[in-house]
Amino acid sequence: MRQVQEDQAAAVWEKFISLVEEDERVAELKSCIDDINCIDREKLKTEVDINKLIRESYSHINLMDVKAALNKKPVSTNEDEEPWINLIKQTIQVKGERRKRGRLVRPNNRYWNIWREAQKKRYCEEDQSLRGKEISYIPFAMELTVGCSGGCSFCGFSAGRLKEQGTTYKQQEGLYTEILEHMKELAGKEYGQHGILYWATDPMDQKEYEKYAIKFREVMGTLPCTTTALAEQKIDDLKRLIKLYKTSEKDNYWKLRVSIRSEKAYRLLKDQLNRNEQAIIEINPQYGWLEQTFAKAGRAYKGQSIEEQQRHGGSIACVTGFEISLPLRRIRLITPCLADEVNKNGYRIISEETFDTSQDFKDKVDNMINEISKPNLEPNDYIWPNIAKSHYQVYKDNETQSILEALDQKGIKIKDLLIGNKRMSTQAIVIQITNLIRDGSIKYRKGGEQINTIRSAQIHQGNDARKQQEYFGPEL
Numbered sequence: 001m002r003q004v005q006e007d008q009a010a011a012v013w014e015k016f017i018s019l020v021e022e023d024e025r026v027a028e029l030k031s032c033i034d035d036i037n038c039i040d041r042e043k044l045k046t047e048v049d050i051n052k053l054i055r056e057s058y059s060h061i062n063l064m065d066v067k068a069a070l071n072k073k074p075v076s077t078n079e080d081e082e083p084w085i086n087l088i089k090q091t092i093q094v095k096g097e098r099r100k101r102g103r104l105v106r107p108n109n110r111y112w113n114i115w116r117e118a119q120k121k122r123y124c125e126e127d128q129s130l131r132g133k134e135i136s137y138i139p140f141a142m143e144l145t146v147g148c149s150g151g152c153s154f155c156g157f158s159a160g161r162l163k164e165q166g167t168t169y170k171q172q173e174g175l176y177t178e179i180l181e182h183m184k185e186l187a188g189k190e191y192g193q194h195g196i197l198y199w200a201t202d203p204m205d206q207k208e209y210e211k212y213a214i215k216f217r218e219v220m221g222t223l224p225c226t227t228t229a230l231a232e233q234k235i236d237d238l239k240r241l242i243k244l245y246k247t248s249e250k251d252n253y254w255k256l257r258v259s260i261r262s263e264k265a266y267r268l269l270k271d272q273l274n275r276n277e278q279a280i281i282e283i284n285p286q287y288g289w290l291e292q293t294f295a296k297a298g299r300a301y302k303g304q305s306i307e308e309q310q311r312h313g314g315s316i317a318c319v320t321g322f323e324i325s326l327p328l329r330r331i332r333l334i335t336p337c338l339a340d341e342v343n344k345n346g347y348r349i350i351s352e353e354t355f356d357t358s359q360d361f362k363d364k365v366d367n368m369i370n371e372i373s374k375p376n377l378e379p380n381d382y383i384w385p386n387i388a389k390s391h392y393q394v395y396k397d398n399e400t401q402s403i404l405e406a407l408d409q410k411g412i413k414i415k416d417l418l419i420g421n422k423r424m425s426t427q428a429i430v431i432q433i434t435n436l437i438r439d440g441s442i443k444y445r446k447g448g449e450q451i452n453t454i455r456s457a458q459i460h461q462g463n464d465a466r467k468q469q470e471y472f473g474p475e476l
Contacts, residue, residue: 009094013253016091017246020279023084025060027275029069030088032058034278036066038266038285095254095282098194098225102136107321108188111373115438116320119335122439126338126394131295131313135336137320139187141199142179144206146327150229152261154286156298156316157200157345165327169208172326176212178358179324180219182365187321193220199323200345204230204237210244223252229259229286232269242277257282297339297346306338306391314338315346322365329355333368335440340388348386348440375437379415380447383407383433387441395441399424403432404441413447 019026035053036044044050051063068085069092103120107113120137127135148159169176184192197216203209203226216224223245231238238258245256258281260266266285270278286294295313296304306314317336324331333350337343351368355361385407387394392404406417414433418426436442 009097009253010251012087012090012094013251015087017280019084019087020276025065026084026088027279028058028061029065030279031270031275032061032066033069034283038260038263038283040263041289091253096134098253099134099136102138102194105191105194107139107186107191109186109369111369112186112321115372118438119320123336125396127314128310129313132315135315136194136318138194138196138318139191139321140183140195140324141319142195142197142324142326143199143201144197144203144209144212144326145201146325148200148202149205150202152229152286152299154291154294154300155200156295156300158298159200162205165207167327169211173215175358176326177215177219179326179361180216182362183322184219186365186369189221193222195220195224196226197224198227202228202230204228204234209237210240213241213244223255225255225257227257227259229261231258232265232272235272239273239277242280246280254282256280257284260285260287262287295346298344301339301344303341306393309338317345317347319347331355331361331364331368333372337387337440338391338394340391342386342388350438350440372438375434375444377414377430377434377444378447379413379418381414381444382411382447383414383417383442383444384409384411385441386443399428400432400436403429403436407442411445
């Protein structure tokens with residue numbers, strides 16, 4: 001199937017939006033495709049079933065139209081092929097283009113960029129599933145509420161219950177704007193546009209989400225991608241977003257997505273939307289036979305083996321950057337991983353801070369990036385694993401596995417690890433430790449005894465005390 005390039009996708013979407021208003025067949029065909037995806041497969045097993053659905057529900061399309069639109073062959077240049085069918089095929093094809101673009105663009109900040117590229121390489125090797133290949137490594141996800149009212153059984157982040165909102169958009173606007181501005185400075189506008197305004201939350205739980213989305217557009221130049229699992233329950237909010245995303249800039253292709261949790265919820269959603277409104281939202285069923293394909297993370301993680309995770313994916317965590325909670329004033333630097341007993345939600349927390357003001361936020365974020373570029377390691381620092389023992393094997397080299405095996409959950413001093421390892425040089429061990437810290441597979445804290453120098457330290461090995469010039473914390 002021919003992939004529509006990013007610079008063409010906006011033009012395709014603009015034509016699609018225009019044709020939805022002009023030609024009833026377009027919205028009907030999109031609605032029929034949603035039916036095929038969301039109605040129980042047992043009810044639509046054959047072409048006879050689909051044809052019956054079309055005859056009963058749609059008056060401007062036929063079975064051949066549906067088959068042509070769902071045909072995965074390249075868009076036809078045959079003059080006999082209906083142009084509107086080709087346009088719908090193109091519009092369907094652009095769905096993955098933004099995710100693809102998100103993987104290719106890079107942060108402005110040099111250290112963030114190098115660390116992100118290393119994490120992309122690591123996770124691509126770690127998760128060979130189709131889902132793993134679709135992770136887009138976006139710059140940040142900002143939570144606008146605490147918890148989520150959805151309670152989805154498939155939640156990949158094990159979201160907690162929604163808590164009462166204590167502040168309004170007006171109260172948060174200044175701080176929120178400054179956070180976005182700093183993210184744009186570090187990430188760059190092009191990469192920053194891939195940030196989102198939810199994580200273990202649902203956008204529809206934030207009563208003023210539309211205002212946050214509009215401010216995002218003011219700063220980043222485009223509206224954020226938005227996914228909700230509460231659409232059929234909050235139809236008025238959804239309709240306002242549809243109007244916003246439909247009438248704003250032309251690169252809003254498939255930015256508004258709805259996760260549907262049952263066929264009943266799908267039918268309720270359809271009853272409350274007209275077909276032109278339904279046409280511009282991407283509807284993704286999350287039930288029935290599709291439950292078998294959920295990533296084995298969050299609430300879906302039940303101790304599955306790495307082999308099973310390789311079939312379905314071990315994470316839905318798409319951020320290699322910052323998870324920001326605006327209500328809790330909290331920042332985390334995170335990276336995706338295969339879910340395990342330690343990191344059940346499919347991502348590792350490299351570091352975590354709280355902030356009070358916009359300047360405090362900027363200082364903390366900048367410091368997090370600086371620390372990941374060159375961890376300030378010293379021989380008396382304590383290190384311990386932040387990855388389940390069952391998943392040590394995601395590292396293919398014996399040296400890394402041996403370092404993880406030598407660690408204690410309570411933590412051991414780096415110098416004690418050096419004393420116990422006779423096979424590797426001190427420099428090689430410290431470089432491995434540093435890389436594992438950057439991956440989030442090792443945690444560390446400062447020890448009691450401080451060494452005056454970072455790049456050199458007196459390491460005692462056995463009974464032979466030798467002063468060794470070693471490289472503690474290689475810089476990215």
